[in-house]
Amino acid sequence: MWLALAPLLATPLAACSGGGSQGAAASPPHVIDASRLVHTSAAAQTDPGKPFTVTVQTGGSLTDVTLSGPDGRQVAGVLDADGHGWHTTGPLAPGTHYTARIAATDGHGGRGETTADFTTEQAGRLLTATLGPDLGRDTYGVGEPLTVQLSEAVTDPAARREVEQSLTVSSQPAVVGAWYWVDGKNLHFRPKDYWPAGAKVKLAWNAQGRSIDGQLYGGAPSSLAFTVGDRVEAIVDAASDQLTFKRNGQVVNTIPVTTGKPGFDTRNGIKVVLGQERQVQMSSETIGIAKGSSEAYDLKVEWATRVTWSGEYVHAAPWSVASQGVDNVSHGCTGMSTDNARWFYEQTRVGDIVQVVNSKGHPMEPFGNGFGDWNLSWTDWLKGSALGRSVTTDAPPETVSAAATLRPQV
Template sequence: MSHTPRTTTVAGCTLLAVALGAGLTACDGDDNPLAAAPYDAADQISFSGPGGAGRKADPDKPLEVVAEGSDGRITDVTAMDTSGRYVAGELSADGRRWHSTSPLAADARYTVRVSTENGDGAPGRKVLTFVTGKPGAQKRLDVAFGPEAGTYGVGQPLTAELSDPVTDPAQRAVVERGLRVSSTPAVQGAWHWVDDKELHYRPAEYWPAHTTVQVRSNLAGIKIGDRLRGGTTAPLSLTIGDEVIAVTDAAAHSMTVFKNGEEIRKIPVTTGKPGFDTRNGIKVVLGKEPFVRMRSTTIGIAEGSSEAYDLPVHFATRVTWSGEYVHAAPWSTGSQGYANVSHGCTGMSMENAEWFFDAVREGDVVSVVNSAGHTMEPFGNGFGDWNLTWDQWRAGSALTAGGPQAPEQQEAARLRPAAA
């Protein structure tokens, strides 16, 4: 009986070699922990790695795939761990070398799929698996995502609190690259470093109504800096509710509330009087308190002075941590719609305050215009994130600062068209 011999593309040892933190070794062998049976074109491909049975790859070293023979090139490489994290990489123009450009995780199992092509255009493929070693004694960078799972308004930023400060720009890029946000529908968004231990994420414009948002960390086991690796972080899922935007015109003494682009109520209000002017700009609802006792001493007004007060307040919707609310102010109903007489809060009748209290949720937007007050701080006194333009926001990212943006990534909208 006769048979047709199988044609191989390389004479001698190997077409491909894989290196992880060690020099390229000899041909494929049974004792090579990185060797794996090919699923096609077995004679075209073999691998070498750290060498020696039981050896594990060094996660701090790059992964390389190299075409060693003269006849053939690499066409594609994918590397992924069992958590579904892909390793980014670059393939040289001549197809002779692929190398990883993102770090490997420690104590993780990876699968590498390599596709090749010989001089005649015939394809070859092979799969290899390997395990990275465990790190030595190192600090772990933990991440806590916020807010809690639930339904929020269209202005709600995501937050990431780090267990340790990260100051180095390259390390910040590693951290930021590992914090992944996805949404349905998809939006343009970016992280912004508030300080060395806190990041906020927001889209270019408000979240679309009824968006679902997922945020997760891919940093587990990833080297961030010397003796610092990412820890395991629980993912977070949020739902965005209806678009509710309240616009307070301090000069006109009125608040207009919009829901999904439609005006649903116009409310006479009073805002901060001269010397206590309400902050301009965009704020986000932080919480709701049915009853609050408001004392002037909490904002620096001395007890017994002509401006002192101690009042029971109902239906208080908080918009800053320093004590600015939208609330019922039955003592000033004669001024509501006509004059600004408060100490910085937005006051309205008991009926209107109860309606507003029931109509809004955390993350809804409260915007103040035409006040003599300064603009709401971006950070530190609530969520003033939307008072930064989109360019300013992206400048606070370790990944997008100074980079090009797509045409649709324009300056963040201050108000929806219907709320202008």
């Protein structure tokens, strides 16, 4: 860390007279050595979690202060109302060299400029955040939660609050939502109700330089944004063996289906579409059914829409058409005719809702087997927030997206 204060000489400013009886010109301001007038925290500025400050001696005032990193980007700051002080409001990055350029007056017609340099300490550890959804899509369904995966576990309640406060969710229109800590490294955000159709959503991680927990500091910022599509909901009734397809509250189609038979009952509850595969190989061994047993299968399945990581799909099942709308004969998936499965596939997207009712199966897991977030009541969801409260989003986002790949599980 080093400090340099040096006067920057400026060409005296010329002033034009508007005319007067004597035609006298105003005296130009004289250049002063601003380094003698200005004081900064640069000499002791090593902690990136503390603001950088600038003050001026009594009688003087600051006219301009900029603080820039090596990439030329300026750190946000604010000038005190009386003009005697300035401090950063934006974060400082660990292990980074900064240069401040400061302009001041002495109150007696003198003006000058000076600079101050400092380098922040390298943080012991940096906490980075991988944001989701990260499938490289511009549009998702109304059930898609926002996700954050941290680079290391955060368990201290105060540190978790710092993390939540470093995450900004904005949407247009605004919604009421909250974060939920799935575990020490993973957080989900969902609105109280589904996202509004057509909403513009943005998620940003803004913790750079922020002290999270002792020597753990926030790493590089990141963000993503997407648009919400129509409100698409598929309600699968395991008792009537019918799928009711709704778009924006209106019933569009009713499809005969078959769901899980006894012992393989389909999970009850709300699920979110995770991905779609034009064709997928499904093997009973992936769900614990031994090869060669009476329940074994190994099939190439078409028009498959995934709703759990453990292997539940809505897909074409031409072998069970006679049972569709009549009986439940599958191993847990929702089966339908090939034509109906293709129609369903083409009408849905990642993030749409598939809700199963009246099944004798276990309830959908809230976490770990897809996105079962919506199966928690709002009261229980709020209990998972370190801040213990909801937030209201309101700012319009920019469009950002990132690419990733779904796990090819069956």
